[in-house]
Amino acid sequence: MSTIAEEGLKRALDAEREVARPSNLRASWEALFEEARVCTRCDLYKYATQTVFGEGPLNASIMFVGEQPGDQEDLAGRPFVGPAGALLDEALEKAGIDRSTVYVTNAVKHFKFVAKGKRRIHNKPDAGEISACRWWIEHERELIRPPVTVALGATAARSLIGKTVTISKVRGEPVALDDGSECWVTVHPSSLLRMPDREKRHEARALFVRDLKLIKARAAELSR
Secondary structure, eight states, X not given: OOHHHHHHHHHHHHHHHHSOOOXXXXXXXXXXXXXXXXXXXXXXXXTSSSOOOOBSOTTOSEEEEESOOOHHHHHHTSSSOSHHHHHHHHHHHHXXXXXXXXXXXXXSOSOOEEEETTEEEEOOOOHHHHXXXXXXXXXXXXXXXXXXXXXXXXXXXXXXXXXXXXXXHHTTSOEEOTTSXXXXXXXXXXXXXXXXXXXXXXXXXXXXXHHHHHHHHHHHHHHO
């Protein structure tokens, strides 16, 4: 991106942030959270333990969006607290990003699964479920207004960008969103956990950390 284009984008984001926001941002977020707790926009609420809403500072310059809660997230009621969350925390630390400074959420707020005995196996949300839950992501972003939103995986990318994208084709470059902010697409940490080859897994994790470093630098530029 050229310097002129970057300056233009920064001015647009600054202007957006100057627009009057709710007088009590925390109260607005809590009202949204309470509304999400009783969401019936799709049938997933019938089977999940609870809604898993986003968490983090409401002035965050980076918002991370995953696919959906996993088994542990569904039970805890918090995003990214299971194995994928542990890997994300590790990668964030290596990239120099404090998790307490970013907002973390999911494209779909209820755990979709297939029961196998006593286990609940993750089942990918379909287009209708992603679309139904997009309303929540849009409202979270309207409140927080992050300069950079990170799509962790293809489902999150579809929710944010509004169409199916190939991660390898858009990875490492910003995608402009309707509000003038940027979306950066990378892999979901759960995909790294599933890689059987140790060497390839190590390389993929290093690439993930590289993505996060680029995102950190870009968010800092846009927040200056």
